[in-house]
Amino acid sequence: MFVRRYWLPESSPGRWWSQNQDRFMTTSKRVQDRSKMKRVHDLEIGTEKWKIASKVLFLMEILKKEPEMVIPVRSLAQYRRQINLPKPHKVSDFIRKSPKVFELYKDHRGVLWCGMTRLAEDLVEEEKRIIEEHQDKAAEYVTRFLMMSVDKLLPLDKIAHFRRDFGLPVDFRTSWVHKYPQHFKVVKNEDNDVEYLKLVNWNPAWAITELEKKAMGITELPAHTPGLLALPFPLKFPPNYKKVYRYGGKIEHFQKRCYLSPYADARGLKAGSLEFDKRAVAVMHELLSFTVEKRLVTDHLTHFRRELVMPQKLMRLLLKHFGIFYVSERGKRFSVFLTEAYEGSELIEKGPLVLWKEKIQSLIGYRGRKKKIETFSDMSDMEDNGVLQSDYENESTLEDDLPTDNVEMEIEEVSNAYKDVETS
Incomplete structure (x- = not known):
């Protein structure tokens, strides 16, 4: 076994973290290679449902950046990887599958252009209004994100990964971050020229978790001092998962164990x-509770391990x-869901941005190939297959241009999940 340590400059955020945690490397298998042996949750269906919509939304984002929201189709070819459209499939054919969202036309030189329909443009304006109406709440979540960090500052480009998840505007980096100087400010590290978002004022009223608020039946508190918590986490297992009773004792011990608040000093x-x-x-x-859909891409979460x-x-x-969580393994990128927020494959409480996204979904004519989502009854017993063991597997690869975090992570079978939780 080899040990690799991250060496950071003394002034770098996360220096303390890197000195106290080693990365252990060993032979590994890809998580995707074993996904067929994992029990599949209804949330896999939810992930599959939004695959095409996410690609359409990506193209809409590209068009919104253009001065007149039109672009030559040949210029969209550079985004094949982001929308997972390999050759010989044509970008124009994909666009034609959603005529209520996109429209194509040729100019006098015969160049094919892509734009949005009037209905889609109206929805773009609607999204802009929704984001503006909820920007104060988004600012609260970003501030609380900073309050949870060990150095009370986070790299700006990493926060940008969560832009859509937090309901932040397109101009998040260039303009929006400067609208709340009472909460945070942009600073630059002179050593590496990296921009960070730094907490300006600690707000004691925001140093309370969403779980605490729910338990107390409140939406806000004048002031709060974070410390040890004893609140259990809501649990939700698939309805036909029949092995919970085997691990009930260990789960109960875990739930009773006290833990430090995310807003308390964890050094x-x-x-x-x-x-x-x-x-x-x-x-x-807490972080998943902040998000619009109560889910995140796991790659984005791993970027904040040190902070x-x-x-x-x-x-x-x-x-x-x-x-507590469910990791969906559909496709090349994994998503983690907060299970308590879902009933089957649907969010229990849908905010304005989720309802807006459903409007986009209703306009998309193309659903892709219908795929069979396996259920518990389709799976053979995991113990009979001899898969109750620990392995080391690779994290999924990114499909976009975001920096990857190439870390190998240990995966334990979910049915044996609590075996290493000692009794308190």
Whole structure:
């Protein structure tokens, strides 16, 4: 076994974290290679449902950046990888599948252009209004994100990964971040010329988790001092999962264990300890609670391991606590869901941006090939297949141009998830 350490300049954010946690490397298998042996949740259906919509939304984002919201179709060919459209498939054919969203026309030189229909343009304006109406709440979430970080600052380009998830505007980096100087400001690291968003004022009224608010039946608190918490996390297992009783005792011990609030100073926690891991669960629960759809791409979460003081093997922790989180393995990028926020494949509480996205979905004519989503009854017993073991597997690769975080992470079978949680 080899040990690789991250060496950072003394002034770099996350220096403390890197000194206290090592990365262990070993032979690995890709998570996708074993996905057929995992039990499939209704949320896999939800992920599949939005695949085409996400590609259409991506193209709409490209068009919105153009001065007149039109672009030559040949210029869209450079985004084949982002919309997962390999050759010989034509971009123009994909666009023609959604005539209520996009329209094509040729100019006098015969160049084919793509634009949006009037209906789609109206929806773009509607989205802009929704984001403007909820920007104060988005600013609160960004501020609380900074409050959870160990150094109270985060790289701006990393936060930009969460732009859509937090309901932030397109001009997030250039303009929006300067609209709330009472909460945060942009600073530049002179050593590496990287821009960071830094917390300006600690707001004690925001240092309370969404879980605490729900337990107390409140929406806000005048002031709050973060410390140890004893609140259990809501659990939701698939209805026909019949092995919960085998691990009920270990789950109960985990739920009763006290843990440090995501807003409390975590420097004193020992990496790898039960307290360290449970706080990481609380951080991920809080972060997912901020998002529009109560889900995130796992790649984006792993970018914040140092800043949020979370384990290197973050995917392992997500799969281990599969009653709290669910990791969807559809496609090349994994998504993690907050299970309590969903009933079947649908969000229980749909905000304005989710309802807006459903309007886009209703306009899309192309649904792609119908794929069979396996259920519990389709799977053979995992123990009979001898898969109750631990392996090390690769994190999924990114489909866009965001920087990748090439970390190998340990995966444990979800039905054996709580075996290493000791009794308190």
